[in-house]
Amino acid sequence: MIEELKNSYGTLFEDQLLQEILEVATYKEVPEGFKLIEIGDYVKSMPLLVSGAIKILREDTEGDELLLYYLEKGETCTMTMACCMGQKKSEIRAIAETDAKLIMVPIEKMEIWTSKYKSWRDFVFESYHNRINELLLTVDSVAFLKMDERLLNYLKEKVRVTNSSIIKNTHQEIAYDLHSSRVVISRLLKKLEKLEKIELHRNYIKIINIS
């Protein structure tokens, strides 16, 4: 765990804080698809992401989903912090997009470290700040863009996050993430294929050129 922590957070946190983290944290490896947090869960520890990517989803009362954003190496789940402090239930669902490695910190430390370490405080503020900006981008996407553009952005982001030009998802799964329907997504993907931007296959999509 030491190398993992130093690698991702070594420059961020001061030595004494790193030491404290090592003392209380647990290390966790989860496979792709693993559900880390469900809507309504009470959260007891805070995840520091060491490798991989976590996707954060919102769900409405009907069970319809929407992908909000991805968490990556060196980031944490701000929603979790928000939940912890208010002793509230989670507003979101978190699922491992790829295999992922996490350092789990008990939430009691939150308050303590926030007053004790400037580097921790900065990290927490930075996290909130980043998450708000991600949410603004999500709002932009849903409010201002049409489905074809949203789909293109989705594919781009997926390539970036998974670091692969092969997207291993069915059209139905993409439809869930974008809160659309399978037929609509198939239709738009077909258009992109005709423009020679992607290649469609069963269970995966090969990205050719989506600049």
Next chain:
Amino acid sequence: MIEELKNSYGTLFEDQLLQEILEVATYKEVPEGFKLIEIGDYVKSMPLLVSGAIKILREDTEGDELLLYYLEKGETCTMTMACCMGQKKSEIRAIAETDAKLIMVPIEKMEIWTSKYKSWRDFVFESYHNRINELLLTVDSVAFLKMDERLLNYLKEKVRVTNSSIIKNTHQEIAYDLHSSRVVISRLLKKLEKLEKIELHRNYIKIINIS
């Protein structure tokens, strides 16, 4: 300014912090419609809202708008903090929805008070937390609801924030806030009038019963 500050923040902040605020802050009264922050502005001070309401808007590259949420008494503009810390430009526009009274704090104090006062730290975290939840509601609204429901929610929220059952806006203004078109809003408002939920007039709408 002392009464205003104590009234809105007296229970939130410890006496010494209240004292410090009084030493460095300036007091500001703005009329309805006053533009407090424009997209791209660099922000030099942080507003603590004492009375009135501020509406926070997002704009895309085409100039299309969307209302994100309202700030009310006892709240602050989290976006401003985020901007300050990163020395970034504002991502949003802020306009006084009603006449408003503000206490403006120079941003240099942010960092200092964050390490010095627990009450300030809690206030800042609470603000971030609240803002993220507001943004989630905005995402929900835009992603999951149809325009008629969004319009109804918009009217409800406006009644709450302005504390009046008379909404002094044209259909065009409402269309801007919801990122829709005037004709669509007129159409839906007419439906609500036929259901006897509202009464339409030139330049204002009277809310009868929107539970």
Next chain:
DNA sequence: GTACAACAGTAACTTAAGTTACATTTAACT
């Protein structure tokens, strides 16, 4: 190899929302 279930393709249709165009109403001003 055959059967099956999951996945993908596509046509035809419905609906919500946006657009265009024009008529009507209202408030404010001279």
Next chain:
DNA sequence: AGTTAAATGTAACTTAAGTTACTGTTGTAC
């Protein structure tokens, strides 16, 4: 009172997206 500009009403049409229904394809298990 008459003029004007802004606001509102409404019809007719377009478009994006969602829905239904059915066909074809592919990978996997037996």
